[in-house]
Amino acid sequence: MPEKPHDTARISFADLVETLQKIFVKAGVSEANAAVLAVNCAGCERDGGLSHGVFRIPGYVASLNSGWVDGKAVPILERSGPALLRVDARNGFAQPAWAAALPHALDMARQQGAAVVAIRESHHFSALWPDLEPLAEAGFVALSMVTGLACVAPPGGRKPVFGTNPLAFATPVAGAHPMIFDFATSAMSNGDLRLAARAGHSVPPGTGIVRSGALSDDPKQILDGGALLPFGGHKGAAISLMVEILASALTGGQFSSEVDFSAHPGAETPRTGQVIIVIDPARGNNAVFSERVRNLIDSVRDAGQARLPSDRRYRTRESSEREGISLSVEQRDALVRMAAG
Amino acid sequence: MPEKPHDTARISFADLVETLQKIFVKAGVSEANAAVLAVNCAGCERDGGLSHGVFRIPGYVASLNSGWVDGKAVPILERSGPALLRVDARNGFAQPAWAAALPHALDMARQQGAAVVAIRESHHFSALWPDLEPLAEAGFVALSMVTGLACVAPPGGRKPVFGTNPLAFATPVAGAHPMIFDFATSAMSNGDLRLAARAGHSVPPGTGIVRSGALSDDPKQILDGGALLPFGGHKGAAISLMVEILASALTGGQFSSEVDFSAHPGAETPRTGQVIIVIDPARGNNAVFSERVRNLIDSVRDAGQARLPSDRRYRTRESSEREGISLSVEQRDALVRMAAG
Numbered sequence: 001m002p003e004k005p006h007d008t009a010r011i012s013f014a015d016l017v018e019t020l021q022k023i024f025v026k027a028g029v030s031e032a033n034a035a036v037l038a039v040n041c042a043g044c045e046r047d048g049g050l051s052h053g054v055f056r057i058p059g060y061v062a063s064l065n066s067g068w069v070d071g072k073a074v075p076i077l078e079r080s081g082p083a084l085l086r087v088d089a090r091n092g093f094a095q096p097a098w099a100a101a102l103p104h105a106l107d108m109a110r111q112q113g114a115a116v117v118a119i120r121e122s123h124h125f126s127a128l129w130p131d132l133e134p135l136a137e138a139g140f141v142a143l144s145m146v147t148g149l150a151c152v153a154p155p156g157g158r159k160p161v162f163g164t165n166p167l168a169f170a171t172p173v174a175g176a177h178p179m180i181f182d183f184a185t186s187a188m189s190n191g192d193l194r195l196a197a198r199a200g201h202s203v204p205p206g207t208g209i210v211r212s213g214a215l216s217d218d219p220k221q222i223l224d225g226g227a228l229l230p231f232g233g234h235k236g237a238a239i240s241l242m243v244e245i246l247a248s249a250l251t252g253g254q255f256s257s258e259v260d261f262s263a264h265p266g267a268e269t270p271r272t273g274q275v276i277i278v279i280d281p282a283r284g285n286n287a288v289f290s291e292r293v294r295n296l297i298d299s300v301r302d303a304g305q306a307r308l309p310s311d312r313r314y315r316t317r318e319s320s321e322r323e324g325i326s327l328s329v330e331q332r333d334a335l336v337r338m339a340a341g
Numbered sequence: 342m343p344e345k346p347h348d349t350a351r352i353s354f355a356d357l358v359e360t361l362q363k364i365f366v367k368a369g370v371s372e373a374n375a376a377v378l379a380v381n382c383a384g385c386e387r388d389g390g391l392s393h394g395v396f397r398i399p400g401y402v403a404s405l406n407s408g409w410v411d412g413k414a415v416p417i418l419e420r421s422g423p424a425l426l427r428v429d430a431r432n433g434f435a436q437p438a439w440a441a442a443l444p445h446a447l448d449m450a451r452q453q454g455a456a457v458v459a460i461r462e463s464h465h466f467s468a469l470w471p472d473l474e475p476l477a478e479a480g481f482v483a484l485s486m487v488t489g490l491a492c493v494a495p496p497g498g499r500k501p502v503f504g505t506n507p508l509a510f511a512t513p514v515a516g517a518h519p520m521i522f523d524f525a526t527s528a529m530s531n532g533d534l535r536l537a538a539r540a541g542h543s544v545p546p547g548t549g550i551v552r553s554g555a556l557s558d559d560p561k562q563i564l565d566g567g568a569l570l571p572f573g574g575h576k577g578a579a580i581s582l583m584v585e586i587l588a589s590a591l592t593g594g595q596f597s598s599e600v601d602f603s604a605h606p607g608a609e610t611p612r613t614g615q616v617i618i619v620i621d622p623a624r625g626n627n628a629v630f631s632e633r634v635r636n637l638i639d640s641v642r643d644a645g646q647a648r649l650p651s652d653r654r655y656r657t658r659e660s661s662e663r664e665g666i667s668l669s670v671e672q673r674d675a676l677v678r679m680a681a682g
Contacts, residue, residue, distance in 0.1 A: 080625040083424040084454025113425025116455040116620055141591060157645030161637075169583045171590075181579040213645065232573025238522040238650050239580075241641065242510045249512075249633040250482060250622055257640060277618060279457055281591055284421040292590040296502075299598060300582065304498035304554065309579050 009332040010324030016042040016054075022339035023057060027064040029071030033096040040095045040126050046325050048316030051191045052127040054331055057338070059268040060125065068267035069093065069123045075100045083112040086251070089122035094146070094274055097122050098131050105278050109140055113283040117276040120253035123269035124148070128168035129182040129310070131276065136170035136178030139290070141279045144168045145243040147272035150257040152186045153227035155237050158213035160227040163256035163270060164190055165243035172281075173297060174290040181309035185240040186228040193219050193228065206233075246275045350673040351665030357383040357395075363680035364398060368405040370412030374437040381436045381467050387666050389657030392532045393468040395672055398679070400609040401466065409608035410434065410464045416441045424453040427592070430463035435487070435615055438463050439472050446619050450481055454624040458617040461594035464610035465489075469509035470523040470651070472617065477511035477519030480631070482620045485509045486584040488613035491598040493527045494568035496578050499554035501568040504597035504611060505531055506584035513622075514638060515631040522650035526581040527569040534560050534569065547574075587616045 011019075017038045024034035037060070045053030063069050073092025077100060080086050085104055089097035101117050108115035124146045135142040148163025168182035187207045188196075196203050197219035208222035208229055209215055216222055230236035248255045253273020261267035281289035297308060320326070327335075352360075358379045365375035378401070386394030404410045414433025418441060421427050426445055430438035442458050449456035465487040476483040489504025509523035528548045529537075537544050538560035549563035549570055550556055557563055571577035589596045594614020602608035622630035638649060661667070668676075 078626075081452070081454025081621070083456070084621070084625055086625050111422070112453055113422025114455055114457040114618075115424070118625055141586065154641050154644055154646035156647050157641070159644045161641055161644045167580075169579070169586075171586050181583075183576050183579065185576075231576050235524050235526075235572050236576070237646070238510070238524065239508075241637070241650075242522075244637055245482065245510075245512050245634055246620075249630055249637060250620065250625070250627065252625075252627055255633075255637055255640075277455075277620075279587075279591065279618075280422070280425070284425055284427050284459055284591070284593075285419075286591065286593055289590055292596075293586055296582070296585055296590060296596055299596075300495050300498070300502055303495055303500045303502045305495035305578070306497050309575075309582075 007329045009327050009329045011327055011332060012324055013042055013046055013320070016045065016325055019335050019339045020054070020057070023061065023335065024071065026339070026341050027061045027071065029064065033071060033073070033092065036096045036099045037093060040130050042325070043130050044127055045327070046317055046320040047313045049127050049129075049313070051189065054327065054335060056125060057335070061338075062266035063123070063125070063269045066261070066264035066266035068261045068264035069269055069271070077101060077104065079104075083108055083115045085115065085117045087117060087119040087122075089119055091121050091271065092123070093269075094119060094122035094124035095126060095131075098274070098276070102134060105276065106135070106138055106140070109278040109280045110283065113280055115278045117278070118251040118273070119275070120251040120273040121271065122253065122274055123271050124274055125269045127182055128166050129170070129180045129313070132168055132170035132180055132182075133178060135278055136172050136180060139172050139280070139282060141171045141281060142169070143277040144274065145247045146274040147244055147247045147253065147256045148270040149259055151190060151228055152230055152240060153209055153213075154241075155229065155234055157227075158209070161257050162186075162230070162240045162244060163272070164228070165240045165247070165256065167239060167243060171293050172290040174294040176294065177310065177314045179293070179297060179308060179310055180313075185230055185236055185243060187231045187236075188228060190228070193222060197223055248273045251275055348670045350668050350670045352668055352673060353665055354383055354387055354661070357386065357666055360676050360680045361395070361398070364402065364676065365412065367679070367682050368402045368412060370405065374412055374414070374433065377437045377440045378434060381471050383666070384471050385468055386668070387658055387661040388654045390468050390470075390654070392530065395668065395676060397466060398676070402679075403607040404464070404466070404610045407602070407605035407607035409602045409605035410610055410612070418442060418445065420445075424449055424456045426456065426458045428458060428460040428463075430460055432462050432612065433464070434610075435460060435463035435465035436467060436472075439615070439617070443475060446617065447476070447479055447481070450619040450621045451624065454621055456619045458619070459592040459614070460616070461592040461614040462612065463594065463615055464612050465615055466610045468523055469507050470511070470521045470654070473509055473511035473521055473523075474519060476619055477513050477521060480513050480621070480623060482512045482622060483510070484618040485615065486588045487615040488585055488588045488594065488597045489611040490600055492531060492569055493571055493581060494550055494554075495582075496570065496575055498568075499550070502598050503527075503571070503581045503585060504613070505569070506581045506588070506597065508580060508584060512634050513631040515635040517635065518651065518655045520634070520638060520649060520651055521654075526571055526577055526584060528572045528577075529569060531569070534563060538564055589614045592616055
């Protein structure tokens with residue numbers, strides 16, 4: 001009896017990585033870059049970050065096929081100062097550029113106490129937390145910001161200027177996984193807005209505007225010539241503006257509003273920039289840092305916050321590692337077909 | 342005819358600084374520290390930051406009189422790495438500690454490309470933007486965060502853990518004043534909450550909770566055993582948590598929830614920590630940085646955002662410089678009396 005359409009398939013992390021790697025290579029990505037992209041994408045799926053998991057594979061492939069992004073790009077590292085590393089991603093995906101920079105970022109932060117990595121000409125088409133987790137695992141605190149495709153209007157505005165411009169922060173925690181938050185500075189992610197439109201649901205007031213600039217709770221109208229708004233009113237808008245300044249102006253990348261892939265039908269990825277700030281608490285003679293963070297997090301839980309950033313991610317990871325990563329049978333079959341070409 | 346109570350007095354910046362300096366010295370502050378505090382406080386008043394201007398003078402004086410803060414503290418600078426400077430404010434106000442660190446921060450960022458200053462044992466009782474303006478004026482981008490007195494509960498929580506934990510960011514802008522934002526990561530500042538309570542107004546939903554943890558729009562109940570909430574829901578709460586981690590755990594300062602001045606009646610200032618992150622765009626061979634920021638800001642205005650962070654501050658400063666700083670006659674007379682002792 002054939003499996004029913006909504007049956008669940010379980011796949012190991014290693015098998016998913018292998019399958020995705022084949023898909024990337026078939027789409028024209030170099031072996032080295034494909035390995036990095038496959039681990040990143042499979043990790044998002046494993047940890048429950050479904051909107052950055054295998055769901056994104058068609059977008060990766062279409063963007064590669066369109067000629068918009070170079071899957072074989074070899075990033076160029078430029079040491080601009082003892083604590084400042086610039087990376088030209090050469091119109092490739094951001095993950096391989098960051099993979100090349102990461103060991104240097106660790107060394108720089110260890111030696112200098114702090115380091116900044118400024119990546120430009122990069123397509124960041126994934127989550128930010130996988131970029132920061134290795135830093136926090138190694139004992140560092142880190143911040144990252146990345147720009148995207150303009151779909152967020154400033155407050156009071158009528159047209160989009162900002163991307164969903166996520167901000168992420170990671171810190172070691174004594175005796176526990178690192179705590180990492182990673183969220184869009186828009187009121188809602190583009191993916192959730194599309195899901196609401198498809199389901200015919202309304203969205204909370206303040207989520208977005210229609211073409212005229214009027215506030216709307218109708219996701220279809222927000223998508224059709226309107227725009228999202230930043231989270232948290234003027235404060236969130238200020239943070240979104242900061243992300244443009246640090247991830248695009250400082251790096252030498254394009255602003256979200258400058259991305260233009262109209263000559264590349266099928267393209268979906270932003271070609272902008274990303275910044276990563278790394279600080280070494282141990283360099284500051286602060287050996288008790290991760291214990292203090294642990295105390296703080298305990299006190300936040302004691303005060304009644306039920307769930308802290310990344311709690312759910314680690315729980316999902318654990319269950320994926322125990323039982324395999326959960327895909328629908330169709331998803332798994334589609335991936336296997338793509339990998340077989 | 343005597344002046345009416347609500348008549349306005351105009352005072353020059355230099356005269357206000359001189360008056361405040363005398364008040365600080367009379368309250369037991371060293372001449373050097375008094376000069377720094379007076380310029381800081383007069384600058385806030387001049388620029389329209391009234392909640393950090395002369396309004397705060399009684400709080401400064403009461404805190405000094407209570408023995409809680411040391412007005413004569415001499416900060417100790419510890420170079421923990423080429424790009425990491427730790428500062429022990431020695432239980433003094435944060436402004437003199439930062440004034441001592443600033444030239445080093447500029448040198449470090451110029452030489453290394455980036456620098457982090459971690460101040461502990463400091464009382465930050467003012468705004469953050471005056472700390473960052475000299476950095477942006479010198480061509481640097483900068484971020485700062487500071488912890489406070491616990492009055493903000495995490496989402497879903499019942500008791501305060503965070504201070505109002507402001508976040509500030511500054512950037513040079515070609516042909517214009519630096520753009521600087523500086524806001525509390527709580528839904529409302531403590532000062533505004535108190536004003537609403539006094540006026541008998543309700544506050545927007547989401548501003549705070551009552552003692553039981555239930556949401557409330559009654560500022561009196563929020564103040565009476567309740568707590569403020571972070572701005573922007575879970576995202577704002579994550580940022581407030583990050584401020585505790587960077588400004589307190591990383592620096593070695595106290596968390597907002599650890600401040601205890603109950604043995605010092607009259608004390609009002611937080612004894613926590615502050616972090617400042619400085620990046621030099623020019624060190625990254627990015628000569629066009631401030632022009633790109635200018636373009637971005639122009640595009641945000643074009644998209645319809647009427648007022649950007651710090652617009653109002655510079656307009657108020659200009660009018661204060663032209664016409665003198667506006668105080669009420671009572672305010673001015675009270676200051677003159679305090680200065681004369």
